[in-house]
Amino acid sequence: MPVAPAASPFAATQPVRRPGTAADLARATKNPTLEQTSAPCSVCDGPIDPARFRQVWISLRVATDVLPLLVNACSTACVEALPEPADGYVANPHQGGPAVQQPEPRW
Numbered sequence: 627m628p629v630a631p632a633a634s635p636f637a638a639t640q641p642v643r644r645p646g647t648a649a650d651l652a653r654a655t656k657n658p659t660l661e662q663t664s665a666p667c668s669v670c671d672g673p674i675d676p677a678r679f680r681q682v683w684i685s686l687r688v689a690t691d692v693l694p695l696l697v698n699a700c701s702t703a704c705v706e707a708l709p710e711p712a713d714g715y716v717a718n719p720h721q722g723g724p725a726v727q728q729p730e731p732r733w
C-alpha cells in the first residue's frame with residue numbers, strides 16, 4: 627500500500643452535516659436506493675421535496691400485531707400528524723439507531 631509523503635497523522639475531519647435529505651439518509655445508511663426515492667409522502671400522499679424530506683420509524687398496531695413502520699414524510703407537519711404510537715412502544719416517531727430505547731415491558 628503506498629504511503630502518502632509527509633502526510634498528517636490525523637485524518638481530515640468531515641464537515642458536520644445535519645441529516646435530513648434523502649441524499650443524506652442514503653449516505654448515512656449506505657442505501658443508495660433512498661436517493662432515488664420518488665414515493666409520495668406516507669401521510670398526505672403529496673410529492674416529497676428532497677430538501678424537506680423526513681424519514682421516521684413509528685410503531686403502530688396493525689390488526690393484532692404492532693409493526694415498525696418506516697414513514698417517508700414530506701414535512702415536519704406530516705410527521706407531527708402521525709397517529710399516536712402503540713402503547714408500550716417508543717412514544718413518538720424516531721429516526722432509529724442504537725440510541726433508541728424501547729420502554730420496559732410490562733410483564
Ligand SMILES: [Zn+2]
Pocket residue numbers: 667668669670671672699700701704
Ligand atoms: Zn406529507
